[in-house]
Amino acid sequence: xxxxxxxxxxxxxxxxxxxxxxxxxxxxxGQASLVIDPAQVLAVLGWLRDAPGQGYRFLSSLHxxxxxxxxxxxxxxxxxxxxxxxxxxxxxxxxxxxxxAGGAAGGTAPEEALATAGGGGSPAxxxxxxxxxxxxxxxxxxxxxxxxxxxxxxDFFGIxxxxxxxxxxxxxxxxxxxWPLRRDFPVGGEPVTFTYNERNYG
Amino acid sequence: MRDRQLRARDMLRxxxxxxxxxRYVEERVVMTNxxxxxxWARANSMFPLTFGLACCAIEAPISLVxxxxxxxxxxxxxxxxxxxxxxxxxxSGRVSIKMAPVVRRLYDQMLEPKWAISMGACSSSGGxxxxxxxxxxxxxxxxxxxxxxxxxxxxxxxxxxxxxxxxKIMGNxxxxxxxxxxxxxxxxxxxxxxxxxxxPEAVEAYDAARELIRA
Amino acid sequence: xxxxxxxxxxxxxxxxGPHHPATHGVLRLVVDLEGEVVRELKPVIGYVHTGIEKSCxxxxxxxxxxxxxxxxxxxxxxxxxxFCGAVERLVELEIPPRARYLRTIFLELNRIHSHLVWLGTTxxxxxxxxxxxxxxxxxxxxxxxxxxxxxxxxxxxxxxxxGVIEDLPLGFEAKxxxxxxxxPVRVGQYEDLLDRNEIFLSRTKGVGIVPRERLLELGVxxxxxxxxxxxxxxxxxxxxxxxxxxxxxxxxxxVGDNYDRYRVRLAEMVESTRIVEQALDGLPEGPFIAxxxxxxxxxxxxxxxxxxxxxxxxxxxxEGYRVAPGEVYYAIEGPRGELGCFVLADGSAKPARVHYRDxxxxxxxxxxxxxxxxxxxxxxxSLGMLDPILGGVDR
Numbered sequence: 001x002x003x004x005x006x007x008x009x010x011x012x013x014x015x016x017x018x019x020x021x022x023x024x025x026x027x028x029x030g031q032a033s034l035v036i037d038p039a040q041v042l043a044v045l046g047w048l049r050d051a052p053g054q055g056y057r058f059l060s061s062l063h064x065x066x067x068x069x070x071x072x073x074x075x076x077x078x079x080x081x082x083x084x085x086x087x088x089x090x091x092x093x094x095x096x097x098x099x100x101a102g103g104a105a106g107g108t109a110p111e112e113a114l115a116t117a118g119g120g121g122s123p124a125x126x127x128x129x130x131x132x133x134x135x136x137x138x139x140x141x142x143x144x145x146x147x148x149x150x151x152x153x154x155d156f157f158g159i160x161x162x163x164x165x166x167x168x169x170x171x172x173x174x175x176x177x178x179w180p181l182r183r184d185f186p187v188g189g190e191p192v193t194f195t196y197n198e199r200n201y202g
Numbered sequence: 203m204r205d206r207q208l209r210a211r212d213m214l215r216x217x218x219x220x221x222x223x224x225r226y227v228e229e230r231v232v233m234t235n236x237x238x239x240x241x242w243a244r245a246n247s248m249f250p251l252t253f254g255l256a257c258c259a260i261e262a263p264i265s266l267v268x269x270x271x272x273x274x275x276x277x278x279x280x281x282x283x284x285x286x287x288x289x290x291x292x293x294s295g296r297v298s299i300k301m302a303p304v305v306r307r308l309y310d311q312m313l314e315p316k317w318a319i320s321m322g323a324c325s326s327s328g329g330x331x332x333x334x335x336x337x338x339x340x341x342x343x344x345x346x347x348x349x350x351x352x353x354x355x356x357x358x359x360x361x362x363x364x365x366x367x368x369x370k371i372m373g374n375x376x377x378x379x380x381x382x383x384x385x386x387x388x389x390x391x392x393x394x395x396x397x398x399x400x401x402p403e404a405v406e407a408y409d410a411a412r413e414l415i416r417a
Numbered sequence: 418x419x420x421x422x423x424x425x426x427x428x429x430x431x432x433x434g435p436h437h438p439a440t441h442g443v444l445r446l447v448v449d450l451e452g453e454v455v456r457e458l459k460p461v462i463g464y465v466h467t468g469i470e471k472s473c474x475x476x477x478x479x480x481x482x483x484x485x486x487x488x489x490x491x492x493x494x495x496x497x498x499x500f501c502g503a504v505e506r507l508v509e510l511e512i513p514p515r516a517r518y519l520r521t522i523f524l525e526l527n528r529i530h531s532h533l534v535w536l537g538t539t540x541x542x543x544x545x546x547x548x549x550x551x552x553x554x555x556x557x558x559x560x561x562x563x564x565x566x567x568x569x570x571x572x573x574x575x576x577x578x579x580g581v582i583e584d585l586p587l588g589f590e591a592k593x594x595x596x597x598x599x600x601p602v603r604v605g606q607y608e609d610l611l612d613r614n615e616i617f618l619s620r621t622k623g624v625g626i627v628p629r630e631r632l633l634e635l636g637v638x639x640x641x642x643x644x645x646x647x648x649x650x651x652x653x654x655x656x657x658x659x660x661x662x663x664x665x666x667x668x669x670x671x672v673g674d675n676y677d678r679y680r681v682r683l684a685e686m687v688e689s690t691r692i693v694e695q696a697l698d699g700l701p702e703g704p705f706i707a708x709x710x711x712x713x714x715x716x717x718x719x720x721x722x723x724x725x726x727x728x729x730x731x732x733x734x735x736e737g738y739r740v741a742p743g744e745v746y747y748a749i750e751g752p753r754g755e756l757g758c759f760v761l762a763d764g765s766a767k768p769a770r771v772h773y774r775d776x777x778x779x780x781x782x783x784x785x786x787x788x789x790x791x792x793x794x795x796x797x798x799s800l801g802m803l804d805p806i807l808g809g810v811d812r
Contacts (some may be wrong), residue, residue, distance in 0.1 A: 001808055028743055029506055060748060061774035065761045077759070079746050079774070086654045090746065096778060145636025158469075169809055171463035172335070173300045180334055180471055183769075187475050188334030188468070192327045209794040217456065252438050256808050257490035257571060259442075268553035298811070301443060301464040330484065331714050335468030354571055409777055 001154065007032045010089075013051070018043045033090035038076075038136050041093050045142050048089070049079060056080035056089055059143040064153045068183040072096040074134055074159060098132035138164040156181035238372065244289075244315070245368035246277040251312070255295025258322040258354045262294055271357035276364060277334035285311040290367075292360075293346070296324035297337045309344045317367060320346040321360060323353045426451050435464045441538060441800070442807030453792045458785045466811040473771040477737030478504060481771060483574045485758075488773060489809030490571070491534050494520075495528040495751040497576040499773070502657065503747040504578045507740050507762055510712055514659075515579030515703040520661040522593075522696045523575060524749075527690040529600065530559045531752035532613065532686050536607065539679075539801030543620055545611060553795035555603055558596055565589055574730075579713040580706030593697060600690045604683060611679070621675035625799035627788040635786070636779045639754025641803065644681045645673030651750035660738075662699065663692050675802040681804040685752075712738050737766040746774075753777050753804055 004027040011022045011034065021044050024035040035039035036044050048056040060079040067073050076092040088179060138161035139173060140146050150161045151170040161167060243259050250273075252263055263281060266273045273279055282288040285308045297305060309318065323329035326349040328338030340346055347370065350363040434445040443464035446605040451515030469488055473481045486493040498520060505512060519769075532736075533552040540548030560570040566589055567573035575581055611617050627637075630644040633735045642649055650667040652660045668684035707713050714733055715726040732738075740762040748757035754776030761770040784803055788796040 029509065029745060031745060058633060060755060061746065061757050061759065061772075063759055063772040063774070065744065065759070065770040065772070067761075067769075077744075077746075079757070079759075083649065088746070143636070144634045145779055145782065148778060152778075169463075169467040174462070176299075180468065181770075183474075185471075186331070186334075187471055189328065189332035189336075190338050192338050253436060255443060256467075257487055260490060260571065264534075264538070264549075265553065265557075268556070268557075269550055270557050285436075296465065296467050298464060298466045300466060301435065304443075304464065308436055330487075331467050331469070331472060333468040333472045335466050335471075356570065 003027075003148075004032070007034070007089075010034070010054070014044060014047055017047060019148055031088070031090060033092055035092045035094065042137050042139060042142065044091065045078060045080075045139055048091070049142060054082070055084055056082045056087075058083055059145050060088070060137075062139075062143075062146050062149040062153065064157045064159060064180065066157065066183045067094070073183075074157060076136060076153065076159065078139070093136060095134040095136060098134045106137075130165040133158045133160045135160045137162050137164055138167075140164055155179075158182070216276065241372040242393045245371040247280075247329050248276075248278045248290045248317075249288045250290045250292055251285055251308070252277055252281045252283050253291055253294070253308070254379060255293065255297065256324070257296055258294035258324070260359055261354045262292060262321060262360045265357050266360055271361060273361065273364070276361070277366070280365070285309075286313070289313045289315065290317045290319065292319045292321050293325040293340050294321045296331060297327060297340050298335050302337050306342070306343050317347045317371070318344060319348045319350065319360075319363060319367060321350045321352075321363075322355055323351060326351065329353060428456055433452075435461075441805060442810075444800075444805065444807055444810075446796075448793070448796070451794065453794075454607055455788050455791060455793060455796050458788050459795070460781055460784060462781070462807070465807050467759065467808075469812050470771055470773070473768060475767065477766045478740065478768060479577065479733075479737060481768060482558045482577065482790060483546050483572065485771065485773070486572050486574065486810065487722050488754075488778065488812050489751070489775060489806045491806050491808075492531045492752050492756075493572050494523050494576065495749060495756050496758075496773070497574070498524060498658075499747060499749055499751075499756050500760070500771070501576045503741070503745050503760045504750065506745045506747055507743055507760060508578075508712060508738075510579055510707055510709055512580045512707055513704045514517070514701045516705050517659045517796065518696045519581050519585070519705060520576060521663070522685050522693050522700075523563075523581075525692045525696070526559055526562065528689045528752045529693075530556055531688075532682050533559070535682065535752075535801075535804045537681075539804070540611065542797055542801045543617065545614070545617065548607065548610065551603070551607065551610075555600070555699070557598075562589070562593060562596060565592065577713070579709065580704070582706070584705045585616070590697065593693070597694045597697070601687055604686050604690075608683060616757050617677065620794070620798050621679060621802070623672075623674050624791065624795045625675045625678075626673050627783055627786045627801065631786060632673075632783060633780045637754065637783045639751070639776055639780070640678055640681045640685065641780060641783065643668065644670035644677035646671055651748060651755055655748070657749060659696055659699075660692075663695050665689075665692050665695075675798055678802040739764060739766050740768075748774070751776055753806070753809070754780060767782050773809075775812065777805040777809040778812075781805055781810060808809070 007025050007027055012061045014022050018040055021040040022034055023037055026033045026035065038184070048054050048167050054185050058081040060081045061077070063077050065075045065077060069073055072094045074095040074097065076093045076095065080091060082089070121129050136159065137149055138146070140150065140163070147165070148170060152165060153159050153170055154161065154167050155169045156179060168174065239357045250263065254263060258413065263269060265279065267279055278290070289312060291309060293305065309316070320326045324331060324336065325340045328336050330353070332338065336342065348363050350360055352359050428449050428451050429652065431450055433448060435443040445461040445464065445717060447459045447461060448455055452515040469484050473484055476484065482497055486496045488496050500581050533556045537549040537552030562728055564570050566585055567575045595745065627645065629647050632642050632645055633647070648667055648669045653667060665688045668681045668688065670681050710726070710729040715729055719726040720730060742762055742764045744761045745757065746757055746759045748755050755774065756776055757774035759770070759772040759774070760768050762770040780803060784800065787803065787805060
């Protein structure tokens with residue numbers, strides 16, 4: 001991992017080219033992470049990939065974590081890997097929920113300007129119940145490996161990636177309603193009864 | 203042994219007469235009724251479908267047909283890939299909600315008479331995955347003849363279940379243990395014996411559970 | 418579709434799977450075929466999606482371990498290691514040296530097991546049916562070893578946070594040494610069968626080539642990347658478990674076709690045997706699990722006499738340990754590539770998010786590049802050499 005000092009240097013250099021992009025840095029248990037502004041995702045990732053001396057050209061993983069009940073809730077994590085120096089860097093872009101559910105617990109933050117800045121949004125930016133979905137730019141143009149992983153993030157959390165070639169459900173049936181891995185979605189399952197007893201004594 | 207050979211030679215020559223002939227024929231011909239013979243033939247020549255869903259698929263069908271836990275000794279080594287040619291399906295693995303219609307369609311396409319073995323905990327009852335994505339038991343959408351517990355069940359367990367299925371096909375469906383352990387009448391509430399009525403609390407409990415499913 | 422008088426071809430869309438003998442699991446492929454040539458390919462997955470990641474959020478940390486090992490159901494020790502390693506980093510727990518070596522032994526045995534299953538089923542797809550019987554004979558030997566040490570053939574839940582759950586039984590070492598002596602001979606036999614077999618060569622040489630840069634763009638790791646010439650192996654680049662002390666080579670291919678992938682995996686089997694042998698030789702004495710009672714169960718022999726042990730046991734079994742908020746991503750080299758585990762802890766006894774970066778899921782994106790432009794039969798060979806395990810793809 002780049003150590004804490006290296007991390008601050010990276011932040012400084014990004015700030016020069018893209019001011020306001022890096023919101024926070026974190027160095028926890030040996031892992032370096034950058035928290036960035038979701039609107040500048042492509043700029044920061046592109047800088048990390050292409051700037052001479054950086055070279056984080058390998059995207060190990062793109063995944064989403066739901067930080068509910070903390071707001072903003074959706075953290076999109078980009079695990080970058082620099083194979084020359086063998087260093088990992090985590091880039092986090094944290095999104096608000098675009099249309100918090102009416103019955104959500106706790107004080108919900110007001111609508112993030114980001115969601116409305118997307119204008120009417122693409123048709124996929126509204127969920128099946130007409131709810132608005134959080135949006136972020138897709139990084140498939142920078143890292144083609146993100147294609148399936150962004151589809152999985154959309155499938156599980158309902159996050160729309162603008163510019164993705166084919167944003168459809170990947171692991172769940174196509175007509176499934178709901179975003180299962182959100183924290184306010186129930187685990188599901190139903191009780192199992194035993195048919196021997198049903199048939200003979202039920 | 204030599205005696206039998208001599209008798210066989212006499213038979214061929216037409217020399218056996220009377221009682222000897224009768225005894226000869228008796229030793230070689232089995233009298234049975236057609237149903238039993240048919241059951242015997244069906245049970246010992248099943249054509250399983252090569253169908254594996256998840257972890258149990260590595261234990262069966264793959265591990266089962268390999269040399270150590272050979273299922274060929276039970277006559278079932280002719281695994282067919284097409285459901286139109288198979289008559290037994292082993293549901294080996296968790297059935298997810300996306301796969302369930304596919305499995306049902308495969309089952310419908312199979313030959314009659316057909317049998318389904320639900321192998322492992324996941325296809326029998328959802329297993330450890332009590333969540334939105336796994337069907338809690340394959341018998342929610344298709345008839346299952348035999349359940350084999352385990353996660354994954356050992357290949358020997360699958361073979362034991364397989365022999366039970368064979369006995370069931372041959373018309374002798376005793377799952378046997380109540381009689382063997384003289385435990386008839388020990389069902390949950392039938393304290394008055396096998397023909398008694400369930401107690402009102404038990405009826406209520408099962409009605410409630412049934413409502414919960416159907417709701 | 419050719420006419421009698423003039424030759425016209427049209428593109429036909431064929432659906433392969435999800436139930437198909439040659440797709441390794443329930444993979445559905447929607448293929449556009451022009452004659453026998455593949456023009457476009459779209460994998461449809463999700464037929465064995467089990468919602469493991471969601472279920473994990475509902476369980477305490479040690480209960481997550483049996484869930485998580487059922488993802489990629491052929492390399493179960495690797496999933497356990499990814500999760501236990503991630504949690505150990507979260508709670509900053511050191512595991513004792515004996516546990517590191519034991520984990521390494523079992524991981525490499527599992528790698529051999531996974532490659533044997535791959536070889537048996539892929540050779541079966543290509544028509545070399547005898548390989549199936551031979552490979553599974555060896556696989557049964559490995560499963561006997563697992564059963565001897567852990568009690569279960571598959572899904573052993575042997576690794577726990579802090580080390581391993583039990584020490585090796587008597588007689589295990591002798592049996593393992595027999596196996597280790599025997600395995601290279603067997604791999605030699607497989608090579609004799611397949612290496613210079615004309616049919617095998619014509620089906621795999623020059624087939625399914627994807628250039629190295631494209632593979633890196635697509636995020637492909639593991640034997641697929643190494644066959645294309647890139648010597649990238651997480652066991653060598655990141656220090657974890659006992660790998661820094663092991664002396665082993667990383668086989669790297671040249672061209673990146675299916676034949677190279679086959680050779681790389683066979684060579685990896687031999688290297689894994691060497692690692693097991695070295696780990697067994699160098700197995701240090703000592704405890705097999707950490708003794709931090711906050712996270713690790715105390716041994717049962719202490720329970721009748723020690724009050725603290727009883728309290729720790731009770732707390733760990735009922736509620737489980739709480740982990741301070743934090744997140745960690747920990748990646749190891751699985752038999753198919755980089756297996757990464759992301760754990761988000763929110764201070765309670767249950768993880769708030771467990772996500773696996775599964776190598777088969779990411780490698781599947783390379784399948785299109787491997788098959789488009791080739792024949793359908795080559796597509797099936799490429800699918801075998803890609804070695805996806807649908808449990809890992811769908812989670």
